[in-house]
Amino acid sequence: MKELKILAVVVFFTLLTYWGVEPYAHSVMHKHIESKGFQYDDLKPLAKKGDAARGAQTFMNAGCIGCHGLKSQGMPAPMDPNAAVASFGVNPPDLSNAGAVFDAKFLANLIANPEHALMVEHKFSKAGRSFPMTAFYGLGGDKDQEVADIVAYLQSIAPKAEEVTPKMAxxxxxxxxxxxxxxKWTQIGERPKFKHKIDELKFEEKVVDYQDKLTKYLGKLPPDLSMYIRSRGEHYLKTFMEDPQELLPGTAMPRVGVSKESAEKVIEYLADVGDSKRAERDSVGKIVMIYLFIFAFLAYLWKQSIWKELH
Amino acid sequence: MAHFEKAHSLEEWLDQRLAIKTLRRVLAEEYWIPKNINFLWAMGMVLAVTFGILVVSGIFLLCYYQPNIDLAFDSVNYTIMQEVEFGWLWRHMHAVAASVVFLIIYIHMFTGIYYGSYKKGREMIWISGMLLFVSFSAEAFSGYMLPWGQMSYWAGMVITNLFSLGSLELNGLVEWLRGDYVPGQAFLNRFFMLHVFLMPLIIMALIGLHFGALRIPHVNNQDGEEIDFEEEAKKYLAGNKKEAKVIRFANDFLSKDMFVVSIFLIFFFYLVFWHFDFAMDPINFDPADGLKTPPHIYPEWYFLWSYEILRPFPKDPGLIAFGFSQVIFFLLPFLDRSPNVAPANRRGLFAAWFWILLVDMIVLTVMGKVPPMGMFSTIGLVAAWVFIILWVALPFITKNEKAV
Incomplete structure (x- = not known):
């Protein structure tokens, strides 16, 4: 069939061009990183088994709540986000969900040596600045055991993994x-609905104030992530979260230490925000395809019925 | 006052006033097309359908798009993509069609080159087609500015900079085009106007000219055979359809066109729903930021070959080579000195010229996207020279071609 041969030539050159400008060109332009499964192999493994009840004591005695809130246990943060950002450069997180969202090994390393676990030494100790979170030096007992106890405590009070929604993560x-x-998410929380212009302006002032301080702390305001699922894609987001330095050497973004499941939830949240119609796209697509196959079949019959008189 | 009889049907009534029967006969039933054709002859109809998709989806997008540098990005990515029912569908159709229309234009062009459908009376078909290519390019570029993402901004910056014409440093001209020192509100407004009004108007007029240019020389066929259309039409009308070398535009040719269109639409909508990234560059989902240059700036794939003719040379020679690449296709009917109208494979050296040109343009396309470093720069430079040499050599290659 001559027409099929011609079609094969057209398809071949089309695919060749496509391969060259898409998969090939992108493989040249972008470093490809494979995820290591959020194992954090460079960190010290958790050697001891923690005890949650003891951990609660250690947590209080270690002074964590001097900076961190624990809302779910009735302990609000000592400062509001704007006061906290003025003191520390960034607002220390509320730890209610920490045990569920972050990897246990990461948490233990973070408590013992925050700068190292977060991979921000290049911005702090190596740059002559001190990191706002002080390392936990132990309460006099077995430090590894104490750290393990704190982690066990945070895990015991955290919601179960299946209760953590993508947005919470x-x-x-x-x-x-x-x-x-x-x-409607800002760095100081969800933007409420306002009745009065003055309240809106007051809220806006707080947001801008927080962002200015954060910019000073990090060197640059971290980007709004609304469209990141389309601009970066799932694979980039995942590998970047796991180890920001590998894809963007020198970045101020810390390694946040999420567990594999939490990372997937974060990505799901970004997809819900930036690509909210993906399920509809898929289902409408299938219907359109069925329609088009019927259309093509009828068009073929029509063509045959007319051309049989012409040949 | 003209005399009108009472009409007995709506058709008759309309015919009395608009001569619709004559129109139908002249434009469809007795508009004769050669029978000896393949599916590549349906690319014109595929283009018409794709242009239709672009116009209709564009109208829907226009209902919500905001040509304002503070609102444009969100009006596209939030309002249209998320809030408006099926806005995402119109946007994906528009973006994918804008890319696919160029694939079909290139297939259509190379079909014309392969079968010699640009000479012996068909020069105006070719020239009006090339004018359409240039207009579609301007339409595509102006549309690319509208989402006001990073690639919109930086592509706008780079392309308008070309108008400083290298060492002539016509910076005033660049500012005049932008309406500002850098792309800003004035820039977005004028490209919006170009995209939704002036360019579509020009394109529609040129489509009319392109169709009109076909009437007298008629459509070419697979063997470049000169057909006596009147004689063949007589055979057809006498009922000798099998022997006649011509067919009616409607429904004979149309039925084949529609089958090809249906296959094309399956391919097109597959891309719209499941494979759209090639037409919607991820970088353009970052809002425009004049203080942050993306690490790689490249045009959409259909401009890459001419971009790569600009890039490997120093500034001024690069611009000259780029200008050459933009106009040289227009001259094809006059650079081809052979009187043969035949498929390239029967035309000796011209066959080699055709395939080398095709492969060379694909090489240029790929090299236009990868960063201009090391081996890629060399390949790009060689390919750019091959392109120039091919066109310079064309008159010499075709001058001594044997008559087929």
Whole structure:
């Protein structure tokens, strides 16, 4: 069939061009990183088994609540976000969900040596600045055991993994630095509905004040993530979260230490915000395809009926 | 006052006033097309359908798009993509059609080159087609500015900079085009106007000219055979359809066109729903930021070959080479000195010229996207020279071509 041969030539050159400008060109332009499964292999493994009851004591005695809130246990943060950002550069997180969102090994390393776990030494100790969170030096007993106890305590008070919604994972892991204005999220919380202009302006002032301080702390205001699912894609987001330095050496973004499941939830949240019609796209697509196959079949019959008289 | 009889049907009534029967006969039933054709002859109809998709989806997008540098990005990515019912569908159709229309234009062009459908009376078909290519390019570029993402902004910056014409440093001209020192509100407004009004108007007029240019020389066929259309039409009308070398535009040719269109639409909508990234660059989902240059700036795939003719040379020679690449296709009917109208594979050296040109343009396209470093720069430079040499050599290659 001559027409099929011609079609094969057209398809071949089309695919060749496509391959060259898409998969090939992008493989040249972008470093490809494979996820290591959020194992954090460079960190010290958890050697001891923690005890949650003891951990509650250690947590209080270690002074964590001097900076961190624990809302679910009736302990609000000692400062509001604007006061906290003025003191520390960034608002210390509320730890109610920390045990569910962050990896246990990461949490233990973070408590013992925050700068190292967060991978921000290049911005602090190596740059002559001190990191706002002080390392936990132990209460005099076995430090590894004490750290393990604190982690066990945080896990015991955290919601169960299946209760953590994509939005909760995002707020805990990313929401103090990144806004998502397509979901009304600001660095100081959800933008409320306002009755009076003055309240709106007051809220706006707080947001801008927080952002200015955060910009000073990080060198640049972290981007709004509303469209990141389309501009970066799932794979980039996942590998970037796991190890920001690998894809963007020198970035001020810390390694946040989310567990694999939480990372997937964060990505799901970003997809819900930036690509909210993906399920509809898929289902409408199928219907359109069925319609077009019927259309093509009828068009073929019509063509045959007319051309049989012409040949 | 003209004399009108009472009409007995709506058709008759309309015919008395608009001569619709004559129109139908002249434009469809007795508009004769050669029978000896393949599916590549349906690309014109595929283009018409794709242009139709662009116009209709564009009208829907226009209902919600805001040509304002503070609102444009969100009006596209939030209002249209998320709030408006099926806004995402219109946007994906518009973006994918804008890319696919160029694929079909290139297939249509290379079909014309392969079968020699640009000479012996068909020069105006070719020239009006090239004018359409240039207008579609302007339409695509102006539309690319509208979402006001990072690629919109930086592509706007780079392309308008070309008008400083290298060492002539016509910076005043660049500012005049932008309406500002850098792309801003004035820039977005004028490209919006170009995209939704002036360019579509020009394109529609040129489509009319392109169709009109076909009437007298008629459509070419697979063998480049000169057909006596009147004689063949007589055979057809006498009922000798099998022997006649011509067919009616409607419904004979149309029925084949519609089958090809249906296959095309399956391909098109597959891309719209499941494979749209090639037409919607991820970088353009970052809002425009004049203080942050993306690490890689490249045009959409259909401009890459001419971009790569600009890029490997120093500034002024690069601009000259770029200008050359923009106008040279217009001259094809006059650079091809052979009187043969035949498929390239029967035309000796011209066959080699055709395939080398095709492969060379694909190489240029790929090299236009990858960063201009090391081996890629060399390949790009060689491919750019091959392109220029091919066109310079064309008159010499075709001058001594044997008559087919």
């Amino acid at each position: 995002f707020e805990t892991a990313c929401g103090r630095c990144h806004a998502v204005h397509y979901d």
